[in-house]
Amino acid sequence: MSDSQDLTGTGAAKGGPQMGDRERITLINVREGMFGAKGDTSGYDLLVTPVQMPGASERPYGEWFDGAVNVLEELLGERADAAIEYVVVDRGELTLHIAREHLVEVCEHLRDDQDLRFEMCLGVSGVHYPADAGRELHAVYPMQSITHNRRLRIEVAVDEADPHVPSITSVYPMNNWHERETWDFFGIVFDGHPSLARIEMPDDWVGHPQRKDYPLGGIPVEYKGAEIPSPDNRRQYR
Amino acid sequence: MGIEESAPPFMLGTVEDFVGYMRAGSMWPATFGLACCAIEMMSTGTPRFDIARIGSEVFRGSPRQADMMIVAGRVSNKMAPIVRQVYDQMAEPKWVLSMGVCASSGGMFNNYAIVQGVDHVVPVDIYLPGCPPRPEMLLYALLELQRQVRETPMGRNRRQMAAAAEAAALAATPTSDMKGLLR
Amino acid sequence: MSQERTAPGATGAFVEDPEAPEYSAYGGDWSEIADEAARLGQQRIVVNMGPQHPSTHGVLRVMLEIEGETVTETRAGIGYLHTGIEKNMEYRTWTQGVTFCTRMDYVASMSQEAVYCLGIEKLLGITDEVPERANVLRVLMLELTRIGSHLVAIGTGGNEMGATTVMTTAFIGREDTFRVIEMITGLRTNNAYIRPGGVSQDTPEGAVEYIRQMIPKVRQKLDELVDLQLQNPIFKLRLQGVANLDLAGCMALGITGPILRSAGLPYDVRKAEPYCGYETYDFQVPTSTESDAYSRVVLRLEECYESLKIVEQCADRLDQTVGQPVMVADKKIAWPAQLSLGADGQGNSLEHIRHIMGESMESLIHHFKLVTEGFKVPAGQVYQAIEGPKGLLGVHLVSDGGTKPWRAHFRDPGFNNLQALSILTEGGQVADVVVAIATIDMVLGGVDR
Numbered sequence A: 001m002s003d004s005q006d007l008t009g010t011g012a013a014k015g016g017p018q019m020g021d022r023e024r025i026t027l028i029n030v031r032e033g034m035f036g037a038k039g040d041t042s043g044y045d046l047l048v049t050p051v052q053m054p055g056a057s058e059r060p061y062g063e064w065f066d067g068a069v070n071v072l073e074e075l076l077g078e079r080a081d082a083a084i085e086y087v088v089v090d091r092g093e094l095t096l097h098i099a100r101e102h103l104v105e106v107c108e109h110l111r112d113d114q115d116l117r118f119e120m121c122l123g124v125s126g127v128h129y130p131a132d133a134g135r136e137l138h139a140v141y142p143m144q145s146i147t148h149n150r151r152l153r154i155e156v157a158v159d160e161a162d163p164h165v166p167s168i169t170s171v172y173p174m175n176n177w178h179e180r181e182t183w184d185f186f187g188i189v190f191d192g193h194p195s196l197a198r199i200e201m202p203d204d205w206v207g208h209p210q211r212k213d214y215p216l217g218g219i220p221v222e223y224k225g226a227e228i229p230s231p232d233n234r235r236q237y238r
Numbered sequence B: 001m002g003i004e005e006s007a008p009p010f011m012l013g014t015v016e017d018f019v020g021y022m023r024a025g026s027m028w029p030a031t032f033g034l035a036c037c038a039i040e041m042m043s044t045g046t047p048r049f050d051i052a053r054i055g056s057e058v059f060r061g062s063p064r065q066a067d068m069m070i071v072a073g074r075v076s077n078k079m080a081p082i083v084r085q086v087y088d089q090m091a092e093p094k095w096v097l098s099m100g101v102c103a104s105s106g107g108m109f110n111n112y113a114i115v116q117g118v119d120h121v122v123p124v125d126i127y128l129p130g131c132p133p134r135p136e137m138l139l140y141a142l143l144e145l146q147r148q149v150r151e152t153p154m155g156r157n158r159r160q161m162a163a164a165a166e167a168a169a170l171a172a173t174p175t176s177d178m179k180g181l182l183r
Numbered sequence C: 001m002s003q004e005r006t007a008p009g010a011t012g013a014f015v016e017d018p019e020a021p022e023y024s025a026y027g028g029d030w031s032e033i034a035d036e037a038a039r040l041g042q043q044r045i046v047v048n049m050g051p052q053h054p055s056t057h058g059v060l061r062v063m064l065e066i067e068g069e070t071v072t073e074t075r076a077g078i079g080y081l082h083t084g085i086e087k088n089m090e091y092r093t094w095t096q097g098v099t100f101c102t103r104m105d106y107v108a109s110m111s112q113e114a115v116y117c118l119g120i121e122k123l124l125g126i127t128d129e130v131p132e133r134a135n136v137l138r139v140l141m142l143e144l145t146r147i148g149s150h151l152v153a154i155g156t157g158g159n160e161m162g163a164t165t166v167m168t169t170a171f172i173g174r175e176d177t178f179r180v181i182e183m184i185t186g187l188r189t190n191n192a193y194i195r196p197g198g199v200s201q202d203t204p205e206g207a208v209e210y211i212r213q214m215i216p217k218v219r220q221k222l223d224e225l226v227d228l229q230l231q232n233p234i235f236k237l238r239l240q241g242v243a244n245l246d247l248a249g250c251m252a253l254g255i256t257g258p259i260l261r262s263a264g265l266p267y268d269v270r271k272a273e274p275y276c277g278y279e280t281y282d283f284q285v286p287t288s289t290e291s292d293a294y295s296r297v298v299l300r301l302e303e304c305y306e307s308l309k310i311v312e313q314c315a316d317r318l319d320q321t322v323g324q325p326v327m328v329a330d331k332k333i334a335w336p337a338q339l340s341l342g343a344d345g346q347g348n349s350l351e352h353i354r355h356i357m358g359e360s361m362e363s364l365i366h367h368f369k370l371v372t373e374g375f376k377v378p379a380g381q382v383y384q385a386i387e388g389p390k391g392l393l394g395v396h397l398v399s400d401g402g403t404k405p406w407r408a409h410f411r412d413p414g415f416n417n418l419q420a421l422s423i424l425t426e427g428g429q430v431a432d433v434v435v436a437i438a439t440i441d442m443v444l445g446g447v448d449r
């Protein structure tokens, strides 16, 4: 994790990440050098490029997005500002970045309101952005509305040191195993989950293997006369 | 004209040949379908390929009734102890066929989850490459295994063979020491 | 990771009461085990089924708590085939990722390939540039795998209930679809045929006639399955009214695919959010309101007939689009070489080799760059869903602007649907557990990934 950038959130251990005056954007990765090789081959160490997600969008969002966000804001009332951190519209998809304290309430509205009616949550996908200081672990929930034939995405970002997200299994029971899987692979603790046990890895496994700081764990492959390093130890062109 | 018409009143042979001949036919595999290869293993059992032609169509759910384990697919770390347990439950003599590159060497999944070759867990008699191997390949591997079984030496011959194999292995250069052959 | 990260109770014991007497039995006579249980005064009998059990569709582990023949509690244990595919994909280029994701749900390989490639195309913004012929070929492949997958579901389901003929009949039909798939892609399963931007190669000569010849054969096998099963009194007794799950239950558990449609909701992503031009094909989405295991078998068979209809339409369109490209025109994305069959086996086509080795240095550089490094995908994330044979198959792709995915997460319908196992089996007979597993039709490769 690099702390040389000024994109640091103010989150850490203060009851969840706050947006503060942080840029409303996810930092995916910080590239150094030209070909993804470790270190800078130019010798000046100046080839540092932050790679970012598409940032917050301005209204109007287009399509049905404005309407849905309006309804949600109305339902949340005065909590709307705190709950909806920012909204991204990218590639025709709507992403709502939600503060974790309000996640369950937002989900309830999404499911129950007749204008929203997202009956199904298609699971939760963990993503690890080690460079996104204070918001390293993201839990991404795709929501599917069968009634309106729409899909949107809820994204909750938490600090690696405090990886707690409320479980939404009370609203979407279907997310039970998905949350277990994300706990297993990313170590995001879903508070309030009925039984947050490992699901894919053996029960006594140490670590959360799909995080970026967890090695792929391959071994070098020996051939007669040559040895090929495992994929994560080869030279990478990123 | 078969042996029925011109069978001699008695024949001479070795116990080795006789036992090998008996063992080789009709080997029943334990169902050990793990991944994609298992689907090809199932296809092998169905009419287009018809594994029954070589007497192995009786896939046994119970390892105690099986002669052979076809490890068809990738073995994960979570599954490895179970593979071993099933192997231990099988009655001797038993053989293991490692089907597909995943079971043989980890294949394309060189990562934290997969055991890099089922031979870390159980002794393997024959490796079948391919991803997935075609049913024809599985049949060929079975026939090849049958040939091996038929020719298995016994008693003193076996001890001699084992000693010779060990001596050869000790004399051989380990793969890790073979450098610079690939250029 | 450090200990304090572990949530309290994260890995609790299966039996909460630490005082509970516990004994394990490996084989042996059931009456002895039952006597022993009676002697210990313990009412609770937990039977472990799998992960190496012939009727668990692979390596599913089911823990059953039974009372006599009645199941009182069911828990499914998965992860015995966890392969780390999603993580491995992060170390491979976008194109190479196809080879990985095709091995997830290996009974319906093409679905993962298609959803993954559609996701990449959305990230690249080239969804509309995929040529028509490529889309037709994709639809053809998707439908052939749908038939194959349903036939496996029906066949192995029958086999698990003791009807081997059902399995052999179904597999003969499946082999016919495989012959077509093999002719076009070169492989039986795990094809890596659908690539970002199109498909890897065009059809060989005579493919369309071959498809047309295949259709009646498969239809005949489907007819045989219908005749064999649907009016069979034993089959009906075994399946009707078993493994019920009504619409409310389906919605609560996020069930999609044939199980949802058997409860009466005609939700099919092919209709709701068409991709690859599905809106231009004529087909029905069969539904039922019985919501039991029997109706799902009927639905799967009906879907196979519908898929055959689509395959027919694909054959016509393949005739109309002969000679059109099967890959996007953008040479920055399209795989440079064409595969061909040479005297020494399969390889890149001779003209291409001649061109890059003898005529054009730039082409050689371009080929080398694209094959070893891959193409870059602009940073961002997308979600793409398609209708897999087992339900809604989704992929969440994150790109960091590089040549490899930052994260690829698949929502396998089987993984989600398997959560329903408890509700499908509890209160039923032990023997019905097998029916319930067969009716969910998950593939553990997809469930565990």
Ligand code: SF4
Binding pocket: B035, B036, B037, B038, B072, B073, B074, B099, B100, B101, B102, B103, B107, B130, B131, B132, B133, C103, C190
């Ligand atoms: S060798 Fe290939 S086909 Fe067989 S299990 Fe491994 S990935 Fe699947």
